[in-house]
Amino acid sequence: MSDTRATSQTVRYRERLWVPWWWWLPGFGLAALIALEVNQGVPALPIWLPYAVLLPVAAVALLWMGKTEVRVMGTTDAVELWVGAAHLPVSVVSRSAEVPRSAKSAALGRQLDPAAFVVHRAWVGPMVLLVLDDPDDPTPYWLVSCRRPDRVLAALKD
Structure with missing residues (x-):
């Protein structure tokens, strides 16, 4: 029988350094503006495609910027x-x-x-x-x- 000690770590403090909530509005606004420019520059693309690509990219970028956690x-x-x-x-x-x-x-x-x-x-x-x-x-x-x-x-x- 081996002697293993279980060390249970407790979280004394935890905080994620999220971007402010209001950054999401300009982030999505910028993504929508770029999608509009792509639509005007490349009329052969379906209108929805740049929005379907760039809006999730903006969301991922904002989430990535706030991924750091202090604990x-x-x-x-x-x-x-x-x-x-x-x-x-x-x-x-x-x-x-x-x-x-x-x-x-x-x-x-x-x-x-x-x-x-x-x-x-x-x-x-x-x-x-x-x-x-x-x-x-x-x-x-x-x-x-x-x-x-x-x-x-x-x-x-x-």
């Missing part, structure tokens, strides 16, 4: 921040802070370290800054977009 997973032993496929154990985080929308341009501008791990979504206002203390990792910090940085930081500290 905090935890066990009794360890807590990790997952951003897409990348994950960071909280044990290597020395400091953490919220970056408000007003300070985001400074954090992403001249102050940005090129070695930092950055997941930035322009349509999400605030960010979370996690400074690392890991001698094996050349990444100085993580800078991640999230809508509720206070909840992310609280989930990381619990």
